[in-house]
Amino acid sequence: MVDADRTFVIVGGGLAGAKAAETLRSEGFNGRVILIGDEREHPYERPPLSKGFLSGKEERDSVFVHEAAWYARNDIELHLGQTVTAIDREAKTVRLGDGALIQYDRLLLATGAEPRRLDIPGTDLAGVHHLRRLAHSERLRHVLKALGRDNGHLVISGAGWIGLEVAAAARGYGAEVTVVEPEPTPLHNVIGPELGQLFADLHAEHGVRFHFGARLTEIVGQDGLVLAARTDDGEEHLAHDVLAAIGAAPRTSLAETAGLAMVDRAHGGGIAVDASLRTSDPDIFAAGDVAAVHHPLLDTRLRVEHWANALNGGPAAARAMLDQHVTYDRIPYFFSDQYDLGLEYSGWAPPGSYDQVVIRGDTGKREFIAFWLGEGRVLAGMNVNVWDVTAPIQALIRGGAPVDAEALADPSVPLDSLAP
Template sequence: MSSEQTHVIVGAGMAGAKAAETLRAEGFEGRIVLVGAEQERPYDRPPLSKGYLLGDQDRDSVYLHSLNWYGDNHVELLTGRRVSRLDRAAHEVELAGGERIGYAKLLLATGSSPRRLKVDGNDLDGVHYLRRLEQSDDLRNAFAHGGRVVVVGAGWIGLETAAAARRAGCEVTVVEPLAQPLQNALGPEMGAVFAEAHRRQGVDLRLGVGVTGFKGAGKVGAVATEAGDIPADIVVVGVGARPNTELAEGAGLTVDNGVHVDAALRTEDPDVFAAGDIANVPNSRYGQRIRVEHWQHAVDSGPAAAKAMLGQDVAYDQLPYFFTDQYDIGMEFTGWFARGGYDRVVTRGDVDGLSFYAFWLAGDEVVAGMHLNQWDDGIGPVTELIRARKAVDPARLADPGSPLG
C-alpha cells in the first residue's frame, strides 16, 4: 500500500490511540500505522497515580483497547519502536534501526516525560519517577513493603502518590519549594486547602524547602534538603513534565512550549499535525496559546486531529480540564489562568468539610473553577459560566441558595 493511503501516528498514548480509533470510525480505509516507544499497547495514564497505584484497578482495566482491537480494525501497532527522525520533504518517518515509513498525513502525539532533578543521587535504587505502567508497578510494590516515603514536589503526581502511600500505611513526607501545594495550578488559596487535607491524613508537609540531593550507598537512605536531611526508604519525584518535541524540532517545525499548531491542530506543514501534551493550541476564550498536559486534552485533541487529517473542518477550542482523587476527595477543575492572572477566589459551600465550589475571577468574569465532592451538578455549571463571559456578582456566586449562572 503506498504512502498516499497511509496515515502515521507517532505516539501510542491516549491521543494517538484515540486518533487511530477516530480515523476508522470516520471511514478512513487506508493504512494506519501507530508507533509507540513503550512495549505496552496503549493504556490510560491517570490510573497510574490513582486507582491502579492504589490497587483498586487491575492491569487489564488500564488498556484502551483489547489486544484484538488493533488487528480487527487493521491498525498496525508497532510497540517498543522509537521514531528517530521525521523527513518532511520525503514524507517519511525513520525508526531507530533505519526502517522508513512513508505517510500522506502524520500525527505527532509523543506526549511528555517527567522532569528529572539535576542533583546527586538521582540514580540510586529507591528513587522513583512516575510516567509508565511498569513504574506504577514498582511504586505499588514498594509501598506494599511500607517504610518512609519522601515525595519531592507537591503537584498532582506528588500529592496523588502521597495519598496512595498513606493508604498503604507508609510514613510520608512531602517536600515542596513553593509556599503551598499545587500553587502553580490552583494558586495559594486552594493550595492551602489541599495542604490541610494531607495534614489531616498524617502527611508531613515541608513547604518552602528545596531538595539538594539524594544520599545512600547504592540505595537511597535520605533526601538532602536546604533544611537538613530527611530519612527515606522510598523517594518519589514529581516535579513536572517536559513535552517530547525532539522530532518536531529536528524537522524544523515551530516549537515554543510545545509544537505550535492552528485550531485544526495542524502545524505549518499542512500534512503534519500534533495532539496531546505536545500541542500548543490557540484558545479563543483566553486569547492566547495554551499547552495542556492533562488526560481530557488527549482524549479530545487526538480525535480532533484525526478528523482534520481527513480534511474535515475542525476548530479545536476546548477548555482545559483535569481531575484528581486523593483520600476522600474527588475534584474536577476547568478553565485556565496564568500565574497571577486572577483577582480573587470565591468559594461556595463547606470548604472545611471539603464539599464546595471555587471560582477564580478576573475582574467580574469567571476564568476557572473547580468543585470538591459536588457530584450532583459536577463541573458543568462552571464550564457554562466560563464560556458565557458574563459579569457575575461574587456574593450571589458564593451563596449556595442562588442558582449558578
C-alpha cells in the same frame, strides 16, 4: 475523497494516539493507519498510574484504551517498542529505530511528555523513582506496599497533582511520607494559596509531613540504597525511597529536528499548532501533551498535560487530518482523587490572571465549588466533592460575561441561571 491509497501515521502510543486511530476509522477513513509507540504495551490511560492502579483499587487490564484484539479488528498497524528517530518532511517519511522507513500522507505527533529529572547527587540510586509510564507505576506500587509493610519512609519532591496523589496512595499502604515543596502551599502555582492550604490540611490529617520553602539538594545512600534526602535549608529526612514529582517536559526533539515551529520553553514549550491542531507543516499535526494550541476562546497558546486533552485532542486532530473543519476550543479540564476527596477543575487561571476567589459551599466539610474570577469573569472553577456541575461551570467560563459574585457564592442560586 478516495482514501484507500493514503497512509496516515501516528507517532505516540498513548491515549491521544489511540483515540486518533479510533476516530479515523469511525469517520470512514479506509486507508492505512499506522500507530507507532516506543513502549511494548498497547496504548493505555495515565490517570490510573497515580490513582486507582497505584492504590491497588484497579487491576492492570483496566488501564488500556482498547483490548489488544481491537487493533487488528480495525486494521490498525501497530509498531510497539519502536522509536521514531527522524522525520523527512520533503520525502514524507518517518525513520524507525531499526532503520525502516515508513511513508506518510498525513502525520500526527502525539509523543507526549516525560518526567523532569532531579539534577542533584544521588539520583542514580535504586530507590529514586519517577512516575510516567505503566512500568513506573507497577514498580512504585510494589515499593509502596513494601514501605507500608516495613514502616518505611517515602520522600516526595514536589507537591503538585502527581506528588499529592502518590502521597495519598502511599499513606493508604501505611508508608511514612514527607513532601518537600519550594512553594508555601501545595499546588501553589495551579490553584493559588487560597485553596492550597486546604490540601496541606487534608494530607496532614492523614499523616503526611510537609517541608515547604525548600528543595532537595542531595539523596544520600549506601550500597546503592537510599538512606536520606537533604534540602537546601540544611534539613535531612529519613528516606528509603524518593519520588521526583517536579513536572513533565514535552517530548519535542523529533519535531524540533524536523524543523517544525516550536513554542519557547519559557512559555510552556511544545509544538506550535493552530486551532485545528495543524503544525507549521500542513501535513503534520500534533495532539496531547506535546501540542501547544492557539486556543481561540482563551486567546492564548496553551499546552495542557491532562487526560481530557489527550482524550479530546486525538479525535480532533484525526478529523483535521481528514480535512474536516476543526476548531479545538475545549475548556481545559482535569480531575483528582485523594483519600475521600474528589475534584474536577475546569478553566485556566494562572497566577496573576485572577483577582478574586469565590467559594460556594463549605470548605470545612470539603464540599464546595471554588471560582477564580478576573474582572468579574469566571476564569476557572473547581468542584470538590460536589458533582454534576462541570457543564454549568464551563458554560460560565465560555460565556465570558461578568458574574455577580454574591450570587455565585450562594448555593440557592442555580449555576445555570448565572450563565449568559
